[in-house]
Amino acid sequence: MKLKEIETITRSIAWGASKILHSYYCGKNRFETIESSKGNPVTTADIKSNAYILKNLQAFFPQDTFGYLSEENYKNNNCIKKDWVWIIDPLDGTKEFINQTGEYALHIALAYKGRPYVGVVAIPEAQTIYFATKGYGTFVEKLNHKITQIKVSNKNTIKNPSLVVSRSHRNNRFQSLINSFSTKDIIYMGGLGKKITTILEKKADVYLSISGKSAPKDWDFAAPDLILTEAGGKFTYFNGDTPIYNRGDVSQWGNFIASNGSSHQALCEKFMNILNHVDKKAIL
Template sequence: MSSRLTSDLASGALTEALADIAEDAARVILPYWRNGVVAEAKADDSPVTRADREAEALILERLEALYPGVQTVAEEAAAADGVPAEAADWFWLIDPLDGTRGFIEGRESYTVNIALVRRGAVVAGVVTAPATATTWRSGKPGEGAFRRRFGEAWQAVKVRNRPAAPMALLSHSMTDEEADRLASRHGCVQWQGTDSSLKFCLIAEGRFDAYPRTGPTSEWDTAAGQAVLEAAGGRVMAEDGQPLRYGKPCFANGGFVALGG
């Protein structure tokens, strides 16, 4: 592995660079938002747009220029060509536009996600919300997590201590009855439906307390958000009670819960 990758990870320069890349991808996406974007159906019936593909192309090109030779696992490339047979020791997980359905419908909660995984553990990640011009990133090991508006200085964020009336974030795809049951299972008395990896970031900055998920997700849906949340003092636990790991068969997740303080 290149010395630049490991030194930039150690110094925090890596997520600074990833943030710039994700924000440039956001600028590719924004002209399509609320502008009559046309979606196509992928093999799994999930939607994809030109915005997804163009943002992914930019991210892949920029990552290869900065850190050549690192394996990439990216949503649209995986849809077109299949996922790699196995994960390398180091690899990128990329979702260029998480929450495509909401993006097509004009909602704000869609994100750009870039994460770095080492031997199954996510070690760095950036999430950008183009509609609100906001980016979250993990810092160097032990430094914490940060948020900025585009063009502004980074501000530290951290999870809150669990309040007397915890609040959950849940997928929009759930029925109210399902959501009530899932929220209460994790001790939450209220819940809100939200798209995309934004849920991890809202817990990371202390606005919510839990994000339980029972339905299937892909690893590129969760890795960057997990990196931010863990850096902010939270946890993302698989069904076995261990931290959610990466490089699993087909790069697919089972159930998990993301927790704040």
């Protein structure tokens, strides 16, 4: 099966899962909130979306060839011994879902030897899907199934870019970093998929994240990584390295930046210098 055929199947499954999430979000179906062992909430909607995605993917892509790494089924730090691995977040931004901000998404990515080749980010409350296949660009699909290609802006972002950052995952070190940077605007938002789509839609220029006691996981990054890079953006750590998925440890530790790519290296260097200054100041 060709990658574009896989992409078409994935989009169809993402639409089905989006309808499930929306049915719980709008109150058509009631959901319960369960506190996980790590203090992160899980809802009935997470579980139902996850079951739907896995059942439908596995109907087309058997487990003897394809691995499956899902937030709701993840149990240990063992690397999945398959070249092709599905990486799934059935509800990205569960807290936002519970708090009714609308800033939640679902992610489905297919990675080959650690890098995404197919990626879908669905935004249920916008009735929109962003999707990409490696080498083919990024597209947006609406509920009426109208499809248009999308590309990042060519704006020079080294001077006064607008930032999009987490509403809740900000420690003092991270707040000091963004306070020390000259920026046009800061958008506080939940859900990583939703944040990356703000760059695609030219509503923000740069996304930042630095690890504290926790870090983003493979299922947070994989699909947003591909939809941004195929649209012309960059998705790297401060040192320029690209994330590798299914390494065993699902946590993506480190300092991370996503941008439209026009001044990406310069931004990396600038944020590294600011962070070094913040860290030295904290020691003193």
